[in-house]
Amino acid sequence: MYHAGLAIILTLWATMAHALTIEDHRLYPGTGDVTLRILSTADLEVFEPYLLAFQAEQPAVTIDYSVVSSAELHRAITDGASFDLALSSAMDLQFRLANDGFAQSYRSDDTQALPDWARWRDLVFAFTAEPAVVVLSTDRFEGLEIPTTRQELITLLRENAADFAGAVGTYDVRESGLGYLFATQESRSTDAFWRLSEVMGRLDPQLYCCSGQMIDDVTEGRLALAYNVLGSYAAERMARDSGGRVQILRMQDFANVMLRTAIIPKTATEREAAGALIDMLARLGLREDAGQWPLPPLNSAGPGEAPEYGPIRLGPALMVYLDPLNRRTFLTEWEDAMEQR
Amino acid sequence: MIGTGSIGRRLTFLLAGVAALLSVLSWWMVTGLAREAAERTQDNVLAASATAIAETLRSEQGEVRLELPYSAFAMLGAIGEDRVFYRVMAGDELLTGYADLPALSDPPPPGQVRFDTGTYSGETIRMASVSRLVLAGAQPLPVTVTMAQTGNGVSTISAELSRLAAVMAVAFFGVAVILSFFAARASLRPLNEIAAAVSRRGPSDLRPLKRDAPAELAPLMTSLNRLMERLGQSIRRSEDFIAEAAHRVRTPLAVVRTQAEIALRSVEDEAEKRRLRGIIRAVDESSRSAGQLLDHATVTYRADDLTRAPVDLATLVEQTSAALEPTAAMKDITLTRNTMPAQIMGDPVLLDNALRNVLDNAIKYSPEDTEVVLAITTEGREVRITVTDEGPGLGDGPVRALTERFRRGSNTGDIVGSGLGLTIVEDVLSAHGGRLELHTREGERGACITLVLPLS
Numbered sequence: 001m002y003h004a005g006l007a008i009i010l011t012l013w014a015t016m017a018h019a020l021t022i023e024d025h026r027l028y029p030g031t032g033d034v035t036l037r038i039l040s041t042a043d044l045e046v047f048e049p050y051l052l053a054f055q056a057e058q059p060a061v062t063i064d065y066s067v068v069s070s071a072e073l074h075r076a077i078t079d080g081a082s083f084d085l086a087l088s089s090a091m092d093l094q095f096r097l098a099n100d101g102f103a104q105s106y107r108s109d110d111t112q113a114l115p116d117w118a119r120w121r122d123l124v125f126a127f128t129a130e131p132a133v134v135v136l137s138t139d140r141f142e143g144l145e146i147p148t149t150r151q152e153l154i155t156l157l158r159e160n161a162a163d164f165a166g167a168v169g170t171y172d173v174r175e176s177g178l179g180y181l182f183a184t185q186e187s188r189s190t191d192a193f194w195r196l197s198e199v200m201g202r203l204d205p206q207l208y209c210c211s212g213q214m215i216d217d218v219t220e221g222r223l224a225l226a227y228n229v230l231g232s233y234a235a236e237r238m239a240r241d242s243g244g245r246v247q248i249l250r251m252q253d254f255a256n257v258m259l260r261t262a263i264i265p266k267t268a269t270e271r272e273a274a275g276a277l278i279d280m281l282a283r284l285g286l287r288e289d290a291g292q293w294p295l296p297p298l299n300s301a302g303p304g305e306a307p308e309y310g311p312i313r314l315g316p317a318l319m320v321y322l323d324p325l326n327r328r329t330f331l332t333e334w335e336d337a338m339e340q341r
Numbered sequence: 342m343i344g345t346g347s348i349g350r351r352l353t354f355l356l357a358g359v360a361a362l363l364s365v366l367s368w369w370m371v372t373g374l375a376r377e378a379a380e381r382t383q384d385n386v387l388a389a390s391a392t393a394i395a396e397t398l399r400s401e402q403g404e405v406r407l408e409l410p411y412s413a414f415a416m417l418g419a420i421g422e423d424r425v426f427y428r429v430m431a432g433d434e435l436l437t438g439y440a441d442l443p444a445l446s447d448p449p450p451p452g453q454v455r456f457d458t459g460t461y462s463g464e465t466i467r468m469a470s471v472s473r474l475v476l477a478g479a480q481p482l483p484v485t486v487t488m489a490q491t492g493n494g495v496s497t498i499s500a501e502l503s504r505l506a507a508v509m510a511v512a513f514f515g516v517a518v519i520l521s522f523f524a525a526r527a528s529l530r531p532l533n534e535i536a537a538a539v540s541r542r543g544p545s546d547l548r549p550l551k552r553d554a555p556a557e558l559a560p561l562m563t564s565l566n567r568l569m570e571r572l573g574q575s576i577r578r579s580e581d582f583i584a585e586a587a588h589r590v591r592t593p594l595a596v597v598r599t600q601a602e603i604a605l606r607s608v609e610d611e612a613e614k615r616r617l618r619g620i621i622r623a624v625d626e627s628s629r630s631a632g633q634l635l636d637h638a639t640v641t642y643r644a645d646d647l648t649r650a651p652v653d654l655a656t657l658v659e660q661t662s663a664a665l666e667p668t669a670a671m672k673d674i675t676l677t678r679n680t681m682p683a684q685i686m687g688d689p690v691l692l693d694n695a696l697r698n699v700l701d702n703a704i705k706y707s708p709e710d711t712e713v714v715l716a717i718t719t720e721g722r723e724v725r726i727t728v729t730d731e732g733p734g735l736g737d738g739p740v741r742a743l744t745e746r747f748r749r750g751s752n753t754g755d756i757v758g759s760g761l762g763l764t765i766v767e768d769v770l771s772a773h774g775g776r777l778e779l780h781t782r783e784g785e786r787g788a789c790i791t792l793v794l795p796l797s
């Protein structure tokens with residue numbers, strides 16, 4: 001029996017102060033009476049293969065999978081909503097949950113096998129390493145040299161301002177937690193970030209909440225380039241499907257690599273099943289060759305691609321930009337740069 | 342041996358015990374210091390972090406502003422995987438951070454760091470607070486930045502160092518035990534050397550020990566030397582006593598003998614004469630027995646520290662038998678010598694004494710008008726002096742027993758003797774590395790006594 005959920009379900013949780021905005025939901029019934037409730041930021045499209053693989057391993061476990069935004073996920077867990085596993089691409093929020101005591105520790109041979117940087121205190125476990133990339137439209141770049149560094153990109157945008165007006169897309173960092181994480185980390189790592197933001201700001205940039213839509217717009221030719229897009233993986237596939245209309249570019253001077261992480265919330269009741277899924281994700285995270293899985297393994301942040309930059313560190317520094325004062329300061333600066341008309 | 346165990350082992354155990362104690366102590370101290378150092382490091386990092394945040398404090402349009410520097414938080418990840426909490430208070434108002442962090446007992450004076458330990462979110466935390474006065478509006482407002490961290494990293498670091506210290510303490514202990522063993526052996530070496538030096542000596546070597554000894558052994562050496570001196574003195578005294586006693590016995594015997602000889606000359610009656618001759622012989626034997634007592638003492642003393650000079654046994658046999666010729670003549674006994682030159686290393690006085698005793702027995706126990714044969718033969722590396730007589734032989738009893746002190750045969754009848762003769766012979770021979778062989782001549786009458794000596 002296969003039960004497909006609606007595209008958007010609004011569920012009211014009796015125990016919660018606020019309603020939880022669920023973007024997607026699906027139930028995978030198992031043969032036993034264990035139900036593993038997962039709260040995740042990954043679309044079903046991307047994550048379903050993992051769930052099916054897990055159920056093949058543990059047919060008894062029923063999986064209740066809800067897709068939410070990273071901010072919603074954070075809010076739900078801090079409000080004490082009862083979930084067995086929280087998977088999120090917002091590593092700063094995940095870290096903060098663990099730091100503030102909303103996660104419980106889990107330890108197994110598989111989690112021990114993870115490198116130190118992919119694990120924090122047996123509370124947070126990374127299972128993918130996904131770089132931020134630039135997606136560009138082949139058509140709109142005809143006759144132009146493809147930039148490899150931010151400096152080259154700045155020069156290109158400046159010199160061809162007319163071509164790029166209204167055709168540059170990036171995350172709206174006020175809405176997208178991931179966009180905010182990428183932007184803050186980039187502002188810290190390269191001084192080209194603010195210059196690039198200024199240049200983009202003058203070109204009437206299109207702001208997006210999510211990467212999927214941005215890539216779609218590049219494919220359609222509405223955008224010439226989308227800056228700081230997550231998921232080279234999904235994007236690469238789309239680029240392949242687009243028949244050469246879309247290209248993926250990884251900046252040579254610096255590239256953010258985000259870790260997708262899992263935590264077991266304090267409220268979890270099915271610790272064992274949650275641990276088993278973490279084990280499976282950790283094993284997949286350490287797999288040698290990429291294979292057919294929708295998300296890249298941890299080693300994709302390693303040798304070969306920009307080896308001088310590791311993934312964003314799982315550590316207390318992630319809390320810096322979550323501080324409301326810092327956030328306000330950063331957003332003000334960002335808005336000043338991006339919205340100069 | 343009295344069961345007090347070995348000094349060496351006791352010393353080793355004692356030193357090892359001390360080493361164990363020191364090892365445990367050093368481990369405990371290193372562990373404490375490691376913890377202390379880790380805690381101080383954490384304090385310093387927390388203080389640096391709080392200070393870095395406090396430095397960003399400023400006032401903009403009458404409002405307190407600040408920024409949390411990235412490095413202020415990044416540095417907290419250096420110690421270990423610790424949970425981090427922070428709070429910035431302007432006066433009594435929360436600017437940012439965790440409102441419910443434990444309150445400070447009293448705010449730190451400006452420019453100084455205050456450290457506190459508290460509990461937050463179920464864990465013990467270490468807090469560092471820094472205060473600064475910020476001009477907000479008309480009034481300067483005290484702003485306190487508090488950085489807090491759990492103690493995981495500190496525990497991990499100190500546990501690791503403690504484990505390392507334990508390994509080192511065990512290694513140190515192992516080395517110390519080995520060294521203790523050698524130290525014990527080294528400190529006992531002088532004692533062992535003295536013991537070896539004493540046991541290497543012959544029993545009659547009573548010279549004082551003259552060697553360098555550690556101060557602790559000096560009293561032992563002194564007492565040992567004093568003991569040996571006293572022992573030497575007492576031996577000398579008993580030798581003197583024996584000599585004196587023998588002399589005292591022999592002198593009146595000589596008087597009796599002289600008187601008997603005078604009487605013999607003046608008496609006509611044959612029966613009287615025989616009786617007097619008997620007396621003279623008995624006196625001679627008694628005097629000789631007394632002499633043997635003296636000889637025995639001398640041999641025992643000299644045998645342990647033998648003078649070794651080249652001795653030709655043929656000459657020796659010649660001289661000794663010549664000396665006893667008169668005694669043999671009294672009983673009409675012929676002494677036949679059948680010798681060949683044979684050189685050995687030995688003490689001529691003792692060898693003469695031994696041969697004299699054997700020859701003396703042969704003459705003493707042989708009936709009148711018989712023959713005693715002295716022969717020298719060599720056999721391999723040995724030379725044999727054989728004295729054969731035609732007397733009664735050695736009897737049926739065990740012959741070996743005859744060499745025991747004061748042991749006399751059952752067939753001696755009224756012949757006077759001390760039972761020391763063969764004892765002396767045996768002692769002399771064994772001092773020379775030789776042996777005594779006693780046989781009764783098979784089929785014939787008489788004894789066959791052989792002195793076996795190694796050739797030089």
Ligand SMILES: Nc1ncnc2c1ncn2[C@@H]1O[C@H](COP(=O)(O)OP(=O)(O)O)[C@@H](O)[C@H]1O
Pocket residue numbers: 702703704706707730732733734735743744748749750751752753757758759760761762763764787788
């Ligand atoms: N040549 C010998 N003939 C017979 N018996 C002997 C002879 N030599 C020694 N003995 C026996 O051996 C015993 C021990 O001899 P020895 O030690 O010289 O003592 P003694 O003073 O009795 O001669 C003698 O008592 C004697 O019985």
Ligand SMILES: [Mg+2]
Pocket residue numbers: 698701702758759760761762763
């Ligand atoms: Mg005798």
